Amino acid sequence: MAVVFRNRFISFAVTLWTLASVLPVSAGQFEDAEAAVNIGDYLTALRLLGALADQDNTYAERLLGSMYIKGQGVPQDYGLGMRWMRIAADKGLADAQNQMGILYQRGLGAERNEAEAVKWFRLAADQGMVLAQNNLADAYALGLGAPQDFGEALKWYHLAADQSSSYAENVIGIAYERGLHVAQDDAEAFRWYRRAANKIYERPDDTWIHSPQYNIGAMYASGRGTAQDYLQALMWFTLAAAFGDTKPPDPLGIKLVDTSKYTALEQRDRLMALMTSAQIAEAERLAHDWRPHPIVTIERREK
Incomplete structure (x- = not known):
């Protein structure tokens, strides 16, 4: 039954996959498929992934789902993308589970x-996946699909x-600056902002809060x-703008955590x-001379 189900929704690419060798899949074929996707050689990627999927390769199923979701080498189809992603997710692949969460949250491939x-x-977060931990934390912080609970959000x-x-x-820096489920503490907020600001920010397009470069600039x-240091503040606001913190914040952030209404360009x-x-x-x-340099805090351990 599973084979019939799989063959039914890969019919679009089956003519490509028939080019695949009937020999057993080599250990490096998935890496070759990923490399092909990265350079835009989707014909090769589909040929390799088709052979791998026929052997129930979980990673290949996840990548096929991603290709349908993004429309890479195939017509964009969220429904088929979700089906492939679900196969990998049901096998316990954390990345696929996180993607399933995103699809349901956005109503892509299924009703929101x-x-x-x-x-x-949660399934992916329990496996230690950082992206899923942040997504689950956001759900609790914003009350999306779960009771709003900033304490539970902070745990994640x-x-x-x-x-x-x-x-x-x-x-976490915002939590300390605003006193959200923790005692308000500007010095602790600054410490967390500094940890984050000295790295490349991983969510530059998320505007419900400002970037850490913006936030540490505001504190300076x-x-x-x-x-107080205007020179340091200007440096950080300049970096925040360069990293894309140039849009007005989402009204949700303004309401929930009193996010500043000014953009980094306006602050600059x-x-x-x-x-x-x-x-x-x-x-x-x-x-201009700034380079990412995460600050590592060394703490004394009890003997």
Whole structure:
């Protein structure tokens, strides 16, 4: 039955996959398929993945789902993409489970179902997947498919932060700055923002909150959690703008965590009006010379 089901929804690409060798799949064929996708050689990718999927390769099933979802080498079809993704997810593949959550949350390939999304996010998060931990935390923070519970959200954000997630570190910084389920503490907020800001931000297009570069810039500008320093503030706002923090924040963020309504470009321009040309030039030099350098906090362990 499973073979009939699979063959029914790969009919579009079956003519490509018949080009696949009837010999057993080599250990490196999946890596070859991934490489083919990365360079846009979808004909080769489909040929390799078809052979792998016929041998029940979970990773190939997940990648086929992704190709249908993105329309890579096949007509974009969220329904078929979800079917392939579901096969891999039911086998316990965390990445596929997280993708199932995203599809249900956005109503792609199936009717939107936020509670079902939370179920899939949790399955992947329980396996330690950072993206799923953040997605599950967001669901609790925003009340999407689960009761709004910032305490439960922080638990998952901390698990993601333990794996160096800049997004999770940024949200934890916001929690301390705003006093969300923790004691309000500007110095602790600054520490978390600094951890996140010294990395490439992993969610630059998510506008419900500002980037950590923006947030640490705001703290330097106001002198909260650290000494006031317009030069450092301008450097960080310049970096925030360069990384894409240029859109007005989502109204949800403004309502939930009092996210600033100003964009990084607006904050940058406001600061520049208060500074000398020499200070501005120095801040721009610092921003130009900046390189990601995660700060590692070394803590004493009890013997």
